[in-house]
Amino acid sequence: MPQSEQSAAYSVLLRYATIADLSNIMTIEYQCFSSPWRADTMRADLEGPKDRKIYLALEVNGELAGYIGAHYYAGEAHITTLAVDPQYQRMGLGELLVLTLMSKVVALGGIYVTLEYRASNRAAERLYAKLGLVPVRIRKNYYQDTGEDAVVAEMSGLQEPECQATIEQLAADWRRRHQHDVRVRI
Numbered sequence: 001m002p003q004s005e006q007s008a009a010y011s012v013l014l015r016y017a018t019i020a021d022l023s024n025i026m027t028i029e030y031q032c033f034s035s036p037w038r039a040d041t042m043r044a045d046l047e048g049p050k051d052r053k054i055y056l057a058l059e060v061n062g063e064l065a066g067y068i069g070a071h072y073y074a075g076e077a078h079i080t081t082l083a084v085d086p087q088y089q090r091m092g093l094g095e096l097l098v099l100t101l102m103s104k105v106v107a108l109g110g111i112y113v114t115l116e117y118r119a120s121n122r123a124a125e126r127l128y129a130k131l132g133l134v135p136v137r138i139r140k141n142y143y144q145d146t147g148e149d150a151v152v153a154e155m156s157g158l159q160e161p162e163c164q165a166t167i168e169q170l171a172a173d174w175r176r177r178h179q180h181d182v183r184v185r186i
């Protein structure tokens with residue numbers, strides 16, 4: 001499907017990722033990252049306890065098109081990975097994955113979402129800023145392949161009513177801007 005079809009409306013399913021998704025996840029992982037995770041690292045997370053390793057899969061028309069992963073512990077969710085198949089990028093799906101994960105963390109009683117991204121990653125920078133994740137510090141020379149810095153960003157106070165209202169507003173804005181038919185099974 002050409003990337004230019006930005007107004008296309010897809011049948012989207014959000015569900016928990018399982019070990020059966022490993023191969024398709026790794027295909028997207030290799031397309032999206034210059035230093036992809038090893039398959040056995042991904043496997044360990046997919047096989048981990050579901051209350052600690054939250055991995056969501058996004059299907060478009062029945063095929064895996066993206067995923068997000070987070071480690072959850074003591075009220076804090078650390079987003080470890082996020083990727084959308086290049087042929088489905090710029091259609092709101094990355095935003096949908098992050099918003100769905102945030103809602104899940106709220107439902108679990110979580111308080112913080114944290115993550116890091118490469119300082120040069122403009123797509124990540126804008127996506128997370130749009131969703132209210134605030135850059136809080138730099139980790140110098142964090143990425144081993146290039147020595148690039150990481151930007152650490154976070155959202156706190158997830159149980160505060162204002163924060164939940166913000167997430168709900170972001171989700172409503174998303175639904176207004178995108179025509180995809182979304183089913184959520186998590």
Ligand SMILES: CC(C)(COP(=O)(O)OP(=O)(O)OC[C@H]1O[C@@H](n2cnc3c(N)ncnc32)[C@H](O)[C@@H]1OP(=O)(O)O)[C@@H](O)C(=O)NCCC(=O)NCCS
Nearest residue numbers: 032082083084089090091092093094095117123124126127
């Ligand atoms: C980052 C990524 C997940 C975004 O997914 P996506 O589905 O293309 O993003 P969306 O269509 O939901 O975009 C949401 C917002 O993110 C920002 N954004 C996304 N891609 C962008 C790009 N290439 N350039 C600038 N801003 C971008 C925009 O603010 C966009 O909002 P808008 O459409 O109103 O302008 C995707 O580009 C990707 O998989 N990249 C490779 C892997 C990666 O970098 N993962 C993040 C690591 S922390």
